[in-house]
Amino acid sequence: MPLVKDGKITNDAFVHLAEDAEIPSEGAILVPAGRFLENTEALSQRTSPTGVIWPNNRDLDDLVPWLAKLAVVALVFPTFRDGRAYSQARLLRERHGYRGELRATGQVLRDQFVFMLRAGFDAFEVKKSSDAVAFANTASRYTVFYQPTGDGRATALHQRMQQRHSESARS
Amino acid sequence: MYAYDEIDRTLINERVSEFRDQVKRRLSGELTEDEFKSLRLMNGVYLQLHAYMFRVAIPYGTLSAEQLRRMAHIARRYDRGYGHFTTRQNIQYNWIKLAELPDALADLAEVGIHAMQTSGNCTRSITADQWAGVAPGEVEDPRIWAELLRQYSTLHPEFSFLPRKFKFAITASEHDRAAIKVHDIGLRLHKNAQGETGFEVLVGGGLGRTPFIGKTIKEFLPGRDLLSYVEAILRVYNQYGRRDNIYKARIKILVHELGIEKFAKEVEEEWSQMGDSALTLDDAMVEDIRSRFTYPAYEKLPHMPEELKKAAHDPQFEEWRRNSVAAHKVPGYAIVTLSLKPIGGPPGDATADQMDAIADLADKYSFGEIRVGHEQNLVLPNVARRDLPALWRALDKIGVATPNINLVTDIIACPGLDYCSLANARSIPIAQELTRRFANHDTANLIGRLHVNISGCINACGHHHVGHIGILGVEKNGEEFYQITIGGRADENAVVGTLIGPSVPYDDVANIIEDIVEAYLALRSRPDELFVDTVKRLGVEPFKERVYATR
Numbered sequence: 145m146p147l148v149k150d151g152k153i154t155n156d157a158f159v160h161l162a163e164d165a166e167i168p169s170e171g172a173i174l175v176p177a178g179r180f181l182e183n184t185e186a187l188s189q190r191t192s193p194t195g196v197i198w199p200n201n202r203d204l205d206d207l208v209p210w211l212a213k214l215a216v217v218a219l220v221f222p223t224f225r226d227g228r229a230y231s232q233a234r235l236l237r238e239r240h241g242y243r244g245e246l247r248a249t250g251q252v253l254r255d256q257f258v259f260m261l262r263a264g265f266d267a268f269e270v271k272k273s274s275d276a277v278a279f280a281n282t283a284s285r286y287t288v289f290y291q292p293t294g295d296g297r298a299t300a301l302h303q304r305m306q307q308r309h310s311e312s313a314r315s
Numbered sequence: 316m317y318a319y320d321e322i323d324r325t326l327i328n329e330r331v332s333e334f335r336d337q338v339k340r341r342l343s344g345e346l347t348e349d350e351f352k353s354l355r356l357m358n359g360v361y362l363q364l365h366a367y368m369f370r371v372a373i374p375y376g377t378l379s380a381e382q383l384r385r386m387a388h389i390a391r392r393y394d395r396g397y398g399h400f401t402t403r404q405n406i407q408y409n410w411i412k413l414a415e416l417p418d419a420l421a422d423l424a425e426v427g428i429h430a431m432q433t434s435g436n437c438t439r440s441i442t443a444d445q446w447a448g449v450a451p452g453e454v455e456d457p458r459i460w461a462e463l464l465r466q467y468s469t470l471h472p473e474f475s476f477l478p479r480k481f482k483f484a485i486t487a488s489e490h491d492r493a494a495i496k497v498h499d500i501g502l503r504l505h506k507n508a509q510g511e512t513g514f515e516v517l518v519g520g521g522l523g524r525t526p527f528i529g530k531t532i533k534e535f536l537p538g539r540d541l542l543s544y545v546e547a548i549l550r551v552y553n554q555y556g557r558r559d560n561i562y563k564a565r566i567k568i569l570v571h572e573l574g575i576e577k578f579a580k581e582v583e584e585e586w587s588q589m590g591d592s593a594l595t596l597d598d599a600m601v602e603d604i605r606s607r608f609t610y611p612a613y614e615k616l617p618h619m620p621e622e623l624k625k626a627a628h629d630p631q632f633e634e635w636r637r638n639s640v641a642a643h644k645v646p647g648y649a650i651v652t653l654s655l656k657p658i659g660g661p662p663g664d665a666t667a668d669q670m671d672a673i674a675d676l677a678d679k680y681s682f683g684e685i686r687v688g689h690e691q692n693l694v695l696p697n698v699a700r701r702d703l704p705a706l707w708r709a710l711d712k713i714g715v716a717t718p719n720i721n722l723v724t725d726i727i728a729c730p731g732l733d734y735c736s737l738a739n740a741r742s743i744p745i746a747q748e749l750t751r752r753f754a755n756h757d758t759a760n761l762i763g764r765l766h767v768n769i770s771g772c773i774n775a776c777g778h779h780h781v782g783h784i785g786i787l788g789v790e791k792n793g794e795e796f797y798q799i800t801i802g803g804r805a806d807e808n809a810v811v812g813t814l815i816g817p818s819v820p821y822d823d824v825a826n827i828i829e830d831i832v833e834a835y836l837a838l839r840s841r842p843d844e845l846f847v848d849t850v851k852r853l854g855v856e857p858f859k860e861r862v863y864a865t866r
Contacts, residue, residue, distance in 0.1 A: 225353050225436065227476025231553050234473055239588065255337065255354055262472035274345060285333055288326040290466040292593035293473070299593075300322045300466060301600050308603065 146276035148268040149245070151283065153276050156269075158195055158216060174218055177202055180210075188213045197249065200228035204235055211242045216267070221250035230263045237264035238294035254282045262293045316379055316684055317462050318607050319427040326469070327424045330431055334358050335417040342414065357437055357475070359405075359430030360416060364736050369394075369411040370433040371423060375443035375461040375485070376404035376687040380674040383685050385426045387670035393419045398670070400655060400663045402727060402778055403482070404442050404687040405433050409734050436564075437475045438468035438549070444486040444493045445688035448610070449696045451644045454504045454512055457487040459605050460541060463596070467542050474549045478556035479564035481549070482521075489807070494689055496520045496529045496809035497781055499566045500548065502541075513537045518548060518578070519570030522775035526811045527567040530575040532582065538601065543594040547586035551578070611682035611697050616647025620701035632707055634756065638718035640703060649700050651681075653693040653710060654717040654725065658754045661743045662728045663691030665715075672713045680706050690727055690766075692720065722759040723767060723832065724750040727778055731771030731788065732795070738771035740788025740795035740821070745769055748825045753832075762832055765846045768803075781805035783847045784831060785812045786824060795821045801831065801858060802850035813855045816863045827862060834861040 147156040158172045167175070167183060172193040180187060180196045187194050188210065195216025198207055207217070217236060219229035229248070236242040247267040248260050254275035260268065261283060270276040289297050298306075319327075337358075341351040352362075359370035371386065378386075386406055390398045393415050394408040401407055411419065423429060433440050441461045448456040464483055468474070474481075486493040487504035495501030501517035514536040520529025536544055548566075557563045570578045626632045641650040653673065656662050665673070677685045677695055680702045686694035693715070698706060710716040719725050726749060729735065731742030746769055753759050768782025772789075779785035785800040796818040803812025819827055832846075838857055839849045850858065 224350070225476055226558060227474070228554055228558075230473040230476070231550050253350065255333075259470075259472040259475055272345075286326070286329050286470070288322050288329065290326070290469050291471055300326075301603070303322055304320070304603050305599060 145269050145271060146273055148270055148276050148279045149266065151280055153279075158193070160197070172215070174216060177207075181206060184210060195245070195247075198232070200226060200232060204232055204240070207236075208240050211236070211240060211244070214244055216245040216247055217242065218247040218249045218269075219265075221248060221252060221256075224251045224253050224256055230259060233260070233263040233265055234293060254278050257282045258286050262289070262295050262297070264294055316377060316609050317458070317604075318609060320607070323466075324424075324427065327427065327429045327431075330358075330429060330470070331417065331420045331424050334420060338413060338417055353435060353476075356435035357432060358420075359433035360411075360413075361434060362736070363409065363734050364732075365734070366410045367413050367416070368734065369408045369416065369419065369430065370401070371406050371408070371428060371430045372433045372440040373404050373406060373428075373687050374465045375441055375447065375458050376445045376689075377447075377458060378685040378687065379426075380677040380683040380685065382426045382428055383670050383674040383677070385423060385428060387667040387674070389419050389422065390667040390670065392422075396668075397664050397666045399661075399730065400665065400687050400691050400693070402689045402691060402729075402776065403433075403440060404445070404689055405440060406687075407730070409730070431469055434480075436477050436479050436481075438471065438477070438481045438483065441465050441468070442482070442484045442493055442498075442689060444488055444491075445686040445694050446492060446641070446650055446696065447487065447686075448608075449643055449645075449648075449650055450488050451642050452488065453644070454487040454506060456608065457485045457502075457504050459601065459608065460502070460504070460514075460538065461485050462604055462608075463542065463601070464545070467545070467594075471549075474553055477549070477553055478558045479561070479566075481552070481566065491805075491807040491809075492688065494778070494781065494805040494809070496807075497522055497526070497778070497805055498529065500545065501529045505535075507535045511537065514541060516544065519567040519575070520809075521565050521567040522778055522780050523565065524562055524773045524775075525568065525571075526775070526780040527571060528809050528811065529567075530570065532575065532579045539596045539598075542596060543589055543592055544582075544586055546594055547582050547589060550585055551581045555581070611684075613645045613648060613697075614699070616699055616701065618646055618700065620647075622701045622704050626704035626707075629704075632704060634760075635707055635711075635716055635718040636703060638722070638760075639716070639720045643697070647700055649698050649703060651695045651698045651703070651706065651710075652688070652720045653695065653715040654719055655692050655715060656719055656725050656750065657714050657717050658724065658750045659747050660750070662726050662746050665693070669713050669715060672709075673715065676706060676709055690725065692725070718756055719759060721764045721766070722756075723753045723762050723765045724759055726750065726767045726769060727782065728769040729771050729776035731769070731777075735771060735776075737774055738788065739773075739790035740771050740797065742769045742771040742777055742786075742788060745786060745788075745797070745821075745824055749828060752825050752829055761842075762836065763843070763845055765832070766804075767828070778805060779803075780811045781809060782812065783845075783850075784828060786828075789818060791818065797821070797824050799824075799827060799831070801855060802847060804847050813850075815855055815859050830862045831858060834858050837861070 193215035340346040361368040484498040485502040503515040516533040517529035681695035728742040728746040732738040770777035770779040781803040800812030
């Protein structure tokens, strides 16, 4: 499964830790939420990058105290039809100020890229390689956005107001 | 009319290009049918019994003549020469070819029409009172807010994969023509005690297998907070709405299971955390949208012009006028409803030729504007009263002047088993048979206002729960049976109808309905006591006794 980060296919430096595997002291790892919560103290002592895989039905309140220590939060799309992780992503970015890597994992198709980028994701474990290859083209498919999100893109309403101002400044 | 600008047009074209890519990937096998299904549904494409069905959005039921002509073109070029107007103010084509769909969408995009979110588990096309902007006594034109909601909900990055579909309806009149109480969110513009305009917000209404009437979650919401409050509701629903069972996934179930107080508390908490956000609308933004709506340059015209006085001697014209013409907020003008319910015809269908002719008549007599009502009829909203006789003759010629608006033959029906793969039973032939039984307009007038709604399955696309008489098709041992309810209504006094007795086979439905109407005529206290009021006064029992006594 190719990882797309910063708009490009990259090698995934993180190893997905199995539920029952021992936590290694070295190396970048992604830890399942349950394991993470059982070992928060030990994990936050690690010097290597540590991330967590957070299911879409788990309360973010349990994660929020640890955000500053995390290199990656991976949110899960069990199927691409299940959109709960979009809300989690926006809350992490826009309400809790999370600035680390926000990764989409699960059934990730190119048809979700724009939504995911707008919700704050910046890394994507893409299911099909053809979709990963198409990332740059797909991500720039839209130039007009109707809603404000934390991605800071100007909305149609704001664009129109700006046009009005520049028109009235000219006249 | 809202005039699309370059920004709106760009987005529609970008969506067409994305969909073209999605169809290409499906046809090449790169997308599985399961993956493609959700993607095509979000662009209004269903797989029906015989072919793909294509549902095109008519946001808040407002169309220009140019747009209606383009819909006629789609019917002619890509379908079989007709379209079907739906209970959500959209239009459906039943015989579209998948490979041609991107071209059809591109043709529609040229006139600012799209099919975004007419289906799928997302926020659906926003519906509104079909008399918005012209109804006397309206607080203000609710389409300004419907357009703000349309833009807000289009391709929303957080709410495009909700547990289930999500429908908004909005009205600004005392009398609710938009059925806001049976929508996921219903909005009623009104003035508070201080004279400020804002929204009563209802949530959790809906039909389908578990009907609920919407509950008020906020008595008064200022307009500037509309989008942020809606976002709070959608966020709570997106996170906590059930996804384990498709039949329990609508917001009405979440509201019901939590109770409205608890649900409202969750929403309030989320909303207060959002604080003053980029979603808060300032007056300039609302004014900007308002300024993109153009309104007719009405003339000062007499209420009783010579043309109308003369035509009053023609009983056929008078019958139509009394039935299909309503008061307009501007003196000298009228709102005219065009019946798409001809005797013996399928409810809500219009041919390409009819659409073209109606577009021409709209240009000539209604400032180029047409509306679609959830009752599956069309409206010319701005007709000078002096033009009514000429318009009537033209409408009669093309078969859309049946004087049966709101009468027993003005039937709402879903496509049913003739088209739909979800249906258990036929709807259209039942409607056709009923219109033949009550074909005599004098009889229909004697009966008075009576809404018959027919659904071919429990999904309730024909709104049977809220029909004064509701007919629901079910399947029993491989045969079509029908459950009949009475006393439902969809307006400001919305209530779900009550079952009158055991289900009956296809051949008995029209007889039963005739018997119910007979019973009503015998039971009503005065000629002007409406069917629903008689049912409300007496309950179901006296009807049941009379109808089922001999069966």
